[in-house]
Amino acid sequence: MVEKAGSQAAQAVADPEIETKAKKIRPEQMVKDPGLDETIKRLTPEQIESVIKRVLTKETAARLRVYLDTCVHCGLCAEACHTYLSRDRDPEYSPVAKVKNTLWEIVKRKGKVDGEFLKNASRIAFTECAVCRRCSMYCPFGIDIAYLLIVVRRILNLLYVVPAYLQDTTNSHAVTMNQMWVQEDEWIDTLQWQEEEARMEMAKARIPLDKEGADIMYSVIAPEPKILAQLINYMAQIMTVAGMDWTMPATDGWDNSNMAMYSGDFETMGRVERQHYETAFRLKVKKIVMGECGHAFRGAAYDGPKWLVWKHPPVPLIHAVEFYYDLLKTGTIKIAKKFPEPTTVQDPCNIVRGKGLGKKLRYVMNALCEDFRDVNPRLEHNYCCMAGGGTINCGPPWTRSRMVSNKVKAEQFKATGAKIIVTPCHNCHSGIEQLVSFYKLGMHVKFISEILVECMEVPQHLKV
Amino acid sequence: MDDLMETLGAIKTTVAVNSASVGDTWDWETAEKRIADLLEIRGRFAEVHEVTVSADGEKIAAPVKTDDGNFTACVNGEVWPEMFELLWYLKFSPDGKLTALTKSDDQWTIAVDGECWEEKFEYIWNTQFSADGKVIAAQAKREMDYLIVVNGAVWSNIFVSTRGLAVSNDGRKVAAVVQAVPLKEADIFGFLEGTWTLAVNDKKWDRNFINVYRPTISPDGRHVAAEVRLDICEYTVATDGEPWQQRFGCVWEPLFRGNQSLLAPVRVDGNWTLAENGRLIWKGAYNQLWYQRFSPDGSRIAAVVSPAFGKWTIAVDDKLWKKTYNDAVLEPFFSPDGRRVAAIVKDQNRWTIAVDGIPWTETFDMVWNPVFSPDGNDVIAKVNKNGRFTIALNGRAWRRDFEAVWEPVFSPDGTKVLVKAVEDGKYYRRVVPIQELMG
Amino acid sequence: MYEFARGPLVWIALLVFAGGCLYRLVWMVRAAKQDKVVIPYMSWKYGLRSLLHWIVPFASRNMRLHPVMTVVTFVFHICLLLTPIFLLAHNVLWQQSWGVSWWSLPSRLADVMTVAVMAGGIFFIGRRLRLPEVRNVTDYSDYLLIAVVLAPFVTGFIASQQWFAYRTMVILHMWTGALMLMAIPFTRLSHMLYFIFTRMYMGSEFGAVRNAKDW
């Protein structure tokens, strides 16, 4: 569930100064979460040991072992992590410390760990690491610490010691193949409703449902039909202006998000991704274009296919940023008037470190905005939003801790002096909205499509 | 013209026609029939949506929107008399009836050849047919209750939710994946107790599972099976509510071979293999295995497998095709005599078909399922290249191409092919001698 | 004592070192096969691209963020690797034993390099004591490791300066040198073996799979 509880968290702390605000909160205190507190009561030592043994011997191999053997405990990865930087360089938040407090112990004690240990491990692996992989760019050996923490998550998933909100999201995936318990009828109904909405803005705008043989299948994440349905109609308008032959599925497989990937339920992750690509096969599309979401890109482009053993997506997968870039670069869509307000951008980890789309994103930003103010550090080196990796899906109990863990992000945005933050990712979007209200940044968060729809040139025959 | 292309883009037959057994009663004599002038139809309405063609090619239909903003279906140029607020999901049943999901006065139902079912719903979707087209089933919702509707009659059981529907070949069994127990919001413990089951002909299985996926029905319609999830990471297959004794790390959809034997891909120690009624029957341990299919007499098994990370091929009776493909291999099809196997394969983003392990040399922007001739010697498929559609025979595209084509069907004697195509905005049903396709 | 150290010990040390390294590499390749994605993801182009950015000083952002550390670690490692190989004293021994020899470092330079390694080691110890993020993940084994690495340099240096008990120092040197060699494959010093592979794998995953830079 993408929760929108930022404003509540902000009210709890009234101090406007970013510095002092972050300092006041001692996040180490354990938050109450039935996914951790209750589940550990059901575990037996044998169960814990056998699950750990299974994961360490059957489900992992070279990477885990070599990474553990190679790490020289040099602490150079600390610099990478926004949680460490945001918490005034608290050493317990350095990437290697997160591994030390989880995997090192698990391996050292050969799986003989107790419920309290697992609860703490769960807090660390799920709520203090966004598996953003910035640290693997800072470790001189390129040790993939995010991978190590995902191994911890896998163990915790098999023991069901997962923050309750995140687990519920995974359960939704398992049942509905989407992230937010969206029922089959609700999905189709929403698309039909959004088609109508689009038509109020643009003549002939359509959302062709289940159209076999279309060039493009457009897939989104479940928060779109559930709470941000207008985004679907924006895309309908963009597709209409661009003259694309596109479709959206009327069956499961429309949701490209994947929180099971982050909770460690790889079987469900694989099932969801299989459904996504099978739907593309069924519709005979030449490519999949997906909405503005980063983790969904990761799930659909890498983690899902990897588990299903596709080396790359079996149907080309185009992230919205790349799609917009192509439309603007080729002049398929022209800009009538640029967006006037000072605007900055969030580089979503999973499409920037995950697909190198940073430069294309900047092309799009410059094409759309009169006053684009870049962030620093940027591109691959940008800070994570601390909402991705399943962290925001851990729900309201953890919001405050996440906010404190991302002070650097707030400072980074503040330094740009922009009024608008563009986030081509749903997790970034929700997380940064919370951040803006928590740190009282007075900024607004938008998706690219919102600006594109406002600024694009609409041909005369499509005007209503 | 672009608009026309958009309309023609959607190409749909209601049943996959992949063997020569269908079509005995169809017209295989008339060489060419001009069924409808799509340009003319387009001119008559404010909007014409995606077109659909019946299996025998005799009818072409599309949802149309009239100038006053109402919807109806237009079949071979004739409109249904009734008008609707919305009409979509046009599907021809295998026996040629045209069905649509329709909305009037904010109520949804199914219209069959223009006649609406009496029962109306808050929503209705996923029209499914028996093989003979006599049974039409769908999922529906009314006041937050989820329902199954069969030929217009609603099951007495109501559900918290439904997902997935299967109709047996003879239409006597309808199975639906249903949520039997309500779940409080974010109740992660209740979820593990099991809230899902299968309902068959309005009767639920005795037992609930954490999840139930992809039901399948035996050819004689007596047994229903599905994937079931028993624990966080423990899966198996259940037949008529009884799970297999054996448990697996994961399973994919089962399929009946004959009426007693049930086969499913299962994951053991991180690798996939094939199990029959719970017992492992293939020695191969694959990175992936799915789409197990059987020769018509059930003696041979083909499946899509991955022998190495990122490499895909077909295994027939646990023996691999030599060549592997990097992008994907789709479901295998046996020839009617069970001798040969063909499948869609994709490499470097180019699609083609491989028959008995040997890929066609020509590649395409898209290919549709391979269709064997009755004697198994020829394979044809609909293909798309450079924006045009045609039929390829044994790897060679026909010299003629079209704005749109539907999947081809062999005549029962195998000498002719039914080609349903749009040319210059007009829809033609043609019966083409096989020699002609070679030219 | 000297005879044993000069003779069999050297052999044992070299055999354990070479055999151990080989064993660890074979083990790694086996495990990599089990870890299905590793080998298919490997890319020479992107692997080497990444390697290059991490063996050239200041070619990565993190090196620029820690200039002192970067200088120290490069000097430390270069001296650590080159000194024993091109040391005149070692060359002479090789010459005696196997009849091979090559260019030798001027002894002055060798002394300086040895001191550099020792200074580097002391810097690393200081870092471990002073920087909270390093101290937090440090235990006795980390100091022990540095000690094992420094020991042959300290003893070799003392011996070469002939400050006291030359013969004892040389024997001690040979033992500590042997110990260090043998420790490489079986401790975290195996980072020497794995560096190329972990780096190239990450470079491949970033470059070939994810179209991004990792430096």
Ligand code: HEM
């Ligand atoms: C196990 C076999 C080894 C033997 C037999 C050996 C032998 C010697 C000898 C005879 C000397 C010369 C002392 C002098 O100047 O009179 C020496 C110096 C030295 N050795 Fe070794 N050594 C061994 C291993 C190592 C290793 C493994 C290292 C480091 C990695 C090392 C580093 C040095 C250094 C740094 C010096 C002193 C250089 C200087 O300041 O002049 N040795 N060694």
Ligand code: HEM
């Ligand atoms: C050619 C191969 C080698 C490479 C690429 C390499 C690389 C590294 C790197 C990247 C570090 C991390 C921290 C830093 O930058 O200082 C490190 C630390 C270290 N290396 Fe190496 N190394 C190599 C060989 C060796 C050898 C042969 C030894 C000694 C036998 C050694 C001893 C050490 C020690 C003791 C540290 C730890 C410093 C600390 O405690 O913070 N290295 N090495």
Ligand code: SF4
């Ligand atoms: S949050 Fe990102 S930088 Fe920090 S430990 Fe996790 S993956 Fe590494």
Ligand code: SF4
């Ligand atoms: S930078 Fe790499 S080697 Fe150093 S402590 Fe972090 S993970 Fe270990």
